[in-house]
Amino acid sequence: MAVLVIADHDGTHLRDSTLKVLTAAKALSPDIDVLVYGAGSATVAGQAAKAAGVRKVLTAESAGLNADIAEDVAALIAGLAAGYDAVAIPASASGKNFAPRIAALLDVSIISDVIEVIDAKTFVRPIYAGNALETVQTSDAKVVLTVRPTTFAATAADGGSAAVEAASIPADFAGTRFVGEEKVTSDRPELGAAKVVVSGGRALGSAEEFHAVIEPLADKLGAAVGASRAAVDAGYAPNDYQVGQTGKVVAPALYIAVGISGAIQHLAGMKDSKVIVAINKDPEAPIFQIADYGLVEDYKTAVPALMAALG
Incomplete structure (x- = not known):
């Protein structure tokens, strides 16, 4: 059995999520190849080739792939899938976009948000906003799965010496074209990969208060x-800040929740954090049920005191 892992990268660096998906893939097979597609794939391929346990790295660039158009990515991967028994994809926004298309092209079911690999056909995934886990088994000849990176340890980034070769690229999909994009840039760590996350909730009352309280503490x-x-x-924060079932799933070493009550959909996105600190003036707030440290106090008092203690 051979597995194709789809790399997650920013055009310059291989993201940590790829190394975590490699760990999941190793539970399926020792024969693992990595596909790096899109702009900068040649640069990132060298990093992927050094990851422990990688047999081969494939690279692919085209107009559609560089723009991350889901139809082009799906056509590329579906074409390569003939040589593999499984395709493992990081459960990122991009991965969730093209993974169902790959499954449709291969006429197989998709297994999403895998958090444990039991064997080559059996997997565990969360349901009901993470309040229950289900074990699923597939009888399809090929397995297409998205892997939730936050639940797996990262494979060693060094120690490998895989060969790098170019993949055969299908023609760009004519029905979709790239028009443009607007990216939010920040000097802060990326939310999905950050070791420390400071989050604010509705209790802050306004966008101005959110920026005045949360951002200085994060910095x-x-x-x-x-x-x-x-x-x-x-409207206190942009969409790309959202943590939860309908936002980003994070598992940092430290998660600080300020003025967040702890709705089920929010807990689904951060409850795997190693240490959770909750600041809320309501002692009955649900977030205290999963917090490692809870402070029942108004954030207007607690956060300035924390800032002063940090120096």
Whole structure:
């Protein structure tokens, strides 16, 4: 059995999520290849080739792939899938976009958000916003799965010496074209990969208060900034800050929740964090049920005190 892992990268660096998907793939087979597609794939391929346990790295660039158009990515991977028994994809926004298309092209079911690999055909995934786990088994000849990176340890980034070769690229899909994009740039760590996350909730009351309270604390800790869905819906923070079932799933070493009550959909996105610190003036807030450290106090008092203690 051979597995094709789809690399997640920013055009310059191989993201940590790829190394975690490699760990999941190793539970399927020792024969693992990595596909690096899109702009900068030649640069990133060298990094992927050094990852422990990688047999071969494939690279692919075209206009559609560089723009991450789902139809082009799906056609590329479906064409390569003939040589593999499984395709493992990081459960990122991009991965969730093209993974179902690959499954449709191969006429197989998709297994999404895998958090444990039992064997080559049996997997565990969360349901009901993470409140229950289900074990699923597939009888399809090929397996297409998205892997939730936050639940797997990263494979060693060094120690491998895989060969790198170019993949055969199909023609770009004529029905979709890239028009443009607007990216939010920040000097802070990327939310999905940050070791420390500071999140704010609806209790902050306004966008001005959110920026005045959450961002200085995040900067002091070298942390990424997150937000609850309620805070995002209220306009306190942009969509890309949202943590939760309908936002980003994070598992940092430290997660600080300020003024977040702990709705089920928010907990689904951060409950795997190693240490959770909750600051809320409501002692009955659900977030205290999963917090490692809870402070029942108004954030207007607690956060300045924390800032002063940090120096």
